[in-house]
Amino acid sequence: MPVTHFDVPDKYRYQNGFSSYHQTEAIEGALPVAANAPQQNSHGLYTEKLSGTSFTAPRTENQQTWLYRILPSASHQTFTTVPPSSTSALDTPTPSFHSKFHVIPNQLRWDPFDLDPQVSWIHSLHLIGGAGDPTMKVGLGIFVYAAGKSMPEKTAFYSADGDFLIVPQHGTLDIQTELGRLLVRPNEICVIPRGIRYRITLHDDEAVRGFILELYEGHFQLPELGPIGSNGLANHRDFQVPVAHFEEDYDDTEHTIYSKFGGNLFSATQNHSPFDVVAWHGLYYPYKYDLGRFNTIGSISYDHPDPSIFTVLTAPSRAHGPGTAVADFVIFPPRWLVAENTFRPPWYHRNTMSEFMSLISGTYDAKGGGKGGFQPAGASLHNTMSGHGPDMQTFEKASTTELKPAKVGEGSMAFMFESCLMMGVTDWGLHTCQKVQENYNEESWKPLKVHFKRPKKEFVVSNGEKEKGVGDGKDMSSIHDAK
């Protein structure tokens, strides 16, 4: 059920279209006509170009935006590092955005991450894991955020390290960006591309929590549709892009810009608001999408299809070749399962890709919820070639249940950050957060029963011959259970 059917306050106005060329002006006539950088702009605005790809990237991939603003973003004091234990304007210790990774094959599952009333956006970010290196523009980082305060007035944040794909799980994010305002609720997502400054306030003072995939290389695009045809999954027109909105604040008050740069936090002051863009046009902008608008496709005959049919956004890997993603954002929305003679939950599997999953709400059809299970605001990581699949109870039920058409996931939304890279886990993610479930594997898969039955008298072996008297029809499960 889409959330954006509900009233959207007038303050938030959007233009529609993924990867469309958009243009917007908060004052009529602020955009130059038939020029990007005229000698003088109307209304005395400065021109600034914001590039999200190299100048010479192919047209199909090129992303840049022209900004017409009161003062250019170059006008600021020196950036200095925010020391690790400082009590800055934000009044909490500086977060660490990078860390040594523990790269381990164990399946991991986390209890729900706590809300944190003490911190605002920047200090609420905890790197759980990832792969690669932002300074090399390779890989991705996965964060949880949990904040109980709005960012202080006259502060802004940007990441030079990558694009933030933000998945709210609790509470609504009110995001003022250089390019306009976005209201992003649970069951919606947004992407804030590298470099774009923003300030997050809590909507109705409610605490917020969710997950972030920071993409260090390239940008997200819609997946190919292949034989599905020209529509389906996430449709272009359902992506929403803010219209220009600016504030006039260029007296002597101090504004602080926080920069996530190479995994460290820096700050600089300036005497004008960064939110002074009166008009812009281009292809590089923040956007949001309501997951309730996803057009879910599935099997109407037999078998459980690959979850790639649930891909909302994908970021292709250059190094790993066609069809391979540094990051896929995949969702498991409510849907009808009708496949006949089929084990309907995910099969047991080991993948070359690694899978970080979480739940926004409800339950996930491959795993039990409840305490100690896979719960909203919790997470799991199934790394490269680490076996996983339904837990014992799910297997027993799904392999014996009557296969009537059934709606799964009503009121639920699970999602997956999938990557072709092996994912590491930070010290925070493995130890400090104290959310790792010690017995995840033991509880999920050790209880699996042996259902194997030896054939009774004779059976055909692979060369076509019959072998006699080997089997005794014994149900092997009793032997396994006795161990």
Ligand SMILES: O=C(O)Cc1cc(O)ccc1O
């Ligand atoms: O592991 C998971 O739960 C995610 C997943 C779902 C699915 O339907 C098929 C494969 C897969 O990895």
Ligand SMILES: [Fe+2]
């Ligand atoms: Fe999986």
